[in-house]
Amino acid sequence: MKTNFLFPNSWKIFGWLLFIMPIVVTTYFWITGGESIDNFLVVNTFAIYDDGFILQSGNGFFKMTKNAMLDEVLLVVCLIGGLIVGFAKTKNEDEMITHIRYSSLVWATYFNIIMMMITTLFVFGMVYFNAMIFFMISSLLFFIVRFHYMIYKFNKLNSDEE
Amino acid sequence: MKNNLKVLRAIKNISQEELAKQISVSRQTINAMEKGKYVPSTVLALKLAKYFEKAVEEIFDLEDGD
Numbered sequence: 001m002k003t004n005f006l007f008p009n010s011w012k013i014f015g016w017l018l019f020i021m022p023i024v025v026t027t028y029f030w031i032t033g034g035e036s037i038d039n040f041l042v043v044n045t046f047a048i049y050d051d052g053f054i055l056q057s058g059n060g061f062f063k064m065t066k067n068a069m070l071d072e073v074l075l076v077v078c079l080i081g082g083l084i085v086g087f088a089k090t091k092n093e094d095e096m097i098t099h100i101r102y103s104s105l106v107w108a109t110y111f112n113i114i115m116m117m118i119t120t121l122f123v124f125g126m127v128y129f130n131a132m133i134f135f136m137i138s139s140l141l142f143f144i145v146r147f148h149y150m151i152y153k154f155n156k157l158n159s160d161e162e
Numbered sequence: 163m164k165n166n167l168k169v170l171r172a173i174k175n176i177s178q179e180e181l182a183k184q185i186s187v188s189r190q191t192i193n194a195m196e197k198g199k200y201v202p203s204t205v206l207a208l209k210l211a212k213y214f215e216k217a218v219e220e221i222f223d224l225e226d227g228d
Contacts, residue, residue, distance in 0.1 A: 095203050096191040154190060 005087065012088040018081025019144075022074035040070035075136065082140035086147065100150050108143035164223045168196045170214050185209045 007015070029037045044064050052059035055067055090097050115138065119131045171181055178196075182189040187206065194200035202210070211218045 092188040092190075094187040094191055095206060096188065096194060096200055099200070154194070 006093070007084050007088040009089045009091055009093070011084050015081050015084025015088055018077050019085050020081070022078035022081075026071075026074060037071050038068040040068055041073065042066065042068045045069055078137055079140065082137060082144060086140060086144050090151070096154075097151070100154065101147055104147040104150055105143055108139055108146050111142050111146075112139040163201050163228055164198065164225055165195060165221055166223075167192070167210070167221065170216070170221065171196075174214070181213070184213055 026037070029035070043066070045067050047063055047065045047067075049061050050057065050059060050063065050065045055065055057065045087101075112135070116135055119128065119135075123131060171178070176184075178189045178192045182192045185206065191200065191202075195202055207218050207222060211221055214221065
């Protein structure tokens with residue numbers, strides 16, 4: 001059966017690397033608390049819109065603005081890696097795996113939105129702002145964890161049978 | 163949905179692994195179907211019917227809840 005929108009299985013290891021590396025680097029900056037991540041990769045970059053709130057370079061559409069791009073690059077790399085890990089074919093891809101993938105996606109969507117609602121109602125201050133940054137990758141993260149856990153559970157259930 | 167895949171497989175005397183290979187799915191999928199934990203797509207149901215040389219209705223049967 002034809003399965004759409006999936007990456008080749010050989011990409012998966014590469015995807016894990018792209019997904020994990022930015023999380024490790026960001027955590028390193030966060031834990032050491034020394035040099036700010038905003039001191040790296042400071043370049044002139046194109047902005048569709050900049051309100052000038054943080055960068056103080058004036059507001060406007062379609063302009064060049066100076067910004068530390070390391071955090072932006074890490075987030076994009078992390079999202080690309082997450083997409084590949086979640087949507088690369090498994091070694092024994094068949095319609096059952098497709099079924100598990102889709103139900104994990106539904107589960108992760110519910111879980112993510114419930115977590116966002118709880119955070120919005122009961123978390124305040126800077127922690128809430130940081131949580132919002134986490135929620136940029138969390139739906140992918142919850143999906144990846146759920147998908148692999150369900151496959152693990154499924155294989156375990158099967159291993160005793162013939 | 164019920165099925166008698168396990169019986170048919172016993173009659174043909176082939177393993178889950180072998181059946182899986184014949185209809186190009188994983189062994190886990192065959193096992194899940196035999197245990198009633200997975201309802202196959204129409205394509206897979208027809209492949210199974212073709213392999214066992216039976217009508218689909220002779221392999222699969224609706225249950226009350228379906």
